[in-house]
Amino acid sequence: MANEIQEQFIADTAKEVAKAVALAVSEAAVAREKIVAGEGTATAVAIAELKVKLEMLETQQNGFVSDMKKQLEELFNKINEIIACRPSWIIAWALGGLMSLCVGLIVYITTK
Numbered sequence: 001m002a003n004e005i006q007e008q009f010i011a012d013t014a015k016e017v018a019k020a021v022a023l024a025v026s027e028a029a030v031a032r033e034k035i036v037a038g039e040g041t042a043t044a045v046a047i048a049e050l051k052v053k054l055e056m057l058e059t060q061q062n063g064f065v066s067d068m069k070k071q072l073e074e075l076f077n078k079i080n081e082i083i084a085c086r087p088s089w090i091i092a093w094a095l096g097g098l099m100s101l102c103v104g105l106i107v108y109i110t111t112k
Contacts, residue, residue: 018063026056 029052 015063015067019060022056022059026052029055 030049
């Protein structure tokens, strides 16, 4: 349990660091595009900023999708573990039938 909490903390920290790095890279890219645009028009600078922001959003979206896939996979694995531990319905019905038979015989014998 402690290892899982520690792993989760490390994963969350790594995610936050990755977001900070992505933000710094995007800001650097915006600055680079402004320098490349030089004395260009304001429209060229705005387009460059939008391109960088779009790339950053695509990266975040891909990260979000991969996180969701991982969480769903973990959820399905846990559900499968729970299902694997349960007896099948046939066994449950057999046990129920045997218990009913035993109770019926005990009542029959005690009342006879």
